[in-house]
Amino acid sequence: MTRAFNFGAGPAMIPTPVMEAIRDEFLDYQGTGCSIIEISHRSDTFIEVIDKAEALFREISGVSNDYKVLFVHGGASLQFSAIPLNLLGLKPARKAQYVRTGVFAKKAEKEAHRYGHIDCLANGEPLDFKTLPEIDESRISEDASYVYMTSNNTIYGTQWKHFPNTGNIPLIIDSTSEILSRRLDYSKFGLIFGGLQKNLGPSGMAVVCIRKDLLGYADAGTPPLLNYETYSQEKSLINTTNTFAIYVVMKVLEWLKAKGGLDAMEKINDAKAKLLYDIIDRSSFYLGVVKNPQHRSTMNVTFNLAKPELEEKFNRLAIEKNLVALEGHRSVGGFRASIYNAMPMEGVQALGQFMQDFEKKEI
Ligand SMILES: Cc1ncc(COP(=O)(O)O)c(C=O)c1O
Numbered sequence: 001m002t003r004a005f006n007f008g009a010g011p012a013m014i015p016t017p018v019m020e021a022i023r024d025e026f027l028d029y030q031g032t033g034c035s036i037i038e039i040s041h042r043s044d045t046f047i048e049v050i051d052k053a054e055a056l057f058r059e060i061s062g063v064s065n066d067y068k069v070l071f072v073h074g075g076a077s078l079q080f081s082a083i084p085l086n087l088l089g090l091k092p093a094r095k096a097q098y099v100r101t102g103v104f105a106k107k108a109e110k111e112a113h114r115y116g117h118i119d120c121l122a123n124g125e126p127l128d129f130k131t132l133p134e135i136d137e138s139r140i141s142e143d144a145s146y147v148y149m150t151s152n153n154t155i156y157g158t159q160w161k162h163f164p165n166t167g168n169i170p171l172i173i174d175s176t177s178e179i180l181s182r183r184l185d186y187s188k189f190g191l192i193f194g195g196l197q198k199n200l201g202p203s204g205m206a207v208v209c210i211r212k213d214l215l216g217y218a219d220a221g222t223p224p225l226l227n228y229e230t231y232s233q234e235k236s237l238i239n240t241t242n243t244f245a246i247y248v249v250m251k252v253l254e255w256l257k258a259k260g261g262l263d264a265m266e267k268i269n270d271a272k273a274k275l276l277y278d279i280i281d282r283s284s285f286y287l288g289v290v291k292n293p294q295h296r297s298t299m300n301v302t303f304n305l306a307k308p309e310l311e312e313k314f315n316r317l318a319i320e321k322n323l324v325a326l327e328g329h330r331s332v333g334g335f336r337a338s339i340y341n342a343m344p345m346e347g348v349q350a351l352g353q354f355m356q357d358f359e360k361k362e363i
Contacts, residue, residue, distance in 0.1 A: 005347035008325030056253035076195030102153035152178035157302035201248035304334035
């Protein structure tokens with residue numbers, strides 16, 4: 001069997017050694033005679049798994065003990081509701097400021113409108129989200145409960161390298177498509193969250209790091225399964241959690257630690273992205289979607305062909321070479337190479353070689 005180099009934006013590749021280890025212990029987890037998906041979420045065996053997943057996340061990210069690390073239901077999108085429900089109550093104005101940088105940022109902003117007074121702090125839509133908008137820090141409002149950003153915009157391939165200084169207003173980031181791909185100073189943020197399905201594990205859950213002093217402000221009617229304080233009190237085990245997803249996270253984080261953690265991973269990710277951007281920049285055959293190098297994502301490299309009539313052929317031949325899921329998001333078209341942590345350098349090299357060969361033949 002050949003594993004494809006899967007450039008899909010998510011659910012995305014899981015490192016092959018992790019998949020092999022999961023396969024090998026799937027029927028009998030650590031001599032229990034049961035699979036990891038057949039044991040109680042309250043058993044000592046599973047508690048060890050979730051504790052280890054949290055400990056590894058803390059160790060790798062460097063997040064301090066001032067923060068809770070929670071495994072929550074509903075993937076990233078459910079946090080679009082949970083965040084206003086939990087945090088708008090921080091201030092009487094019930095106001096939040098959102099930075100609009102793409103489809104997911106817009107969805108989060110739209111959802112928040114149901115709960116409070118929402119202001120668009122900066123808007124990348126007039127630039128088709130291909131450039132990040134300027135954030136005017138003087139517009140950050142003292143009576144805002146929080147400022148919300150999307151640190152990596154999966155569909156367009158933009159990524160914030162620097163974050164605004166929001167002073168004492170908590171800054172929240174959706175880092176679904178880049179979580180644990182680079183070193184970030186978590187102490188700058190009030191809350192960081194990410195769906196698991198790109199850099200951490202299977203889809204359907206998210207990890208939330210929330211500063212402890214921000215807990216306890218949820219609206220009275222907040223359902224327990226959306227209330228970060230309940231997750232915090234119950235150590236993420238309010239009900240039967242997705243035990244398999246958390247187990248995979250533990251395995252992926254063991255792998256990431258063995259790879260050298262974030263400093264090593266960030267270097268590899270930078271090198272992978274550079275390889276592709278250099279090919280795009282050297283050519284007039286490939287057109288990078290994001291022109292400003294300061295705004296380019298190391299996770300999602302987006303490009304078009306100068307001759308769009310060749311798109312179908314490019315994709316077909318790529319698949320023949322085992323380079324799969326390169327189509328851009330349905331809303332923007334073109335191509336997108338998602339090169340998350342689990343995509344090895346060899347996969348990116350194979351794509352780079354394919355792109356250069358294709359250009360030579362078709363130019
Ligand atoms: C940045 C970002 N936020 C949110 C989401 C939505 O994630 P989910 O499908 O887990 O709700 C995605 C999905 O790709 C994403 O890329």
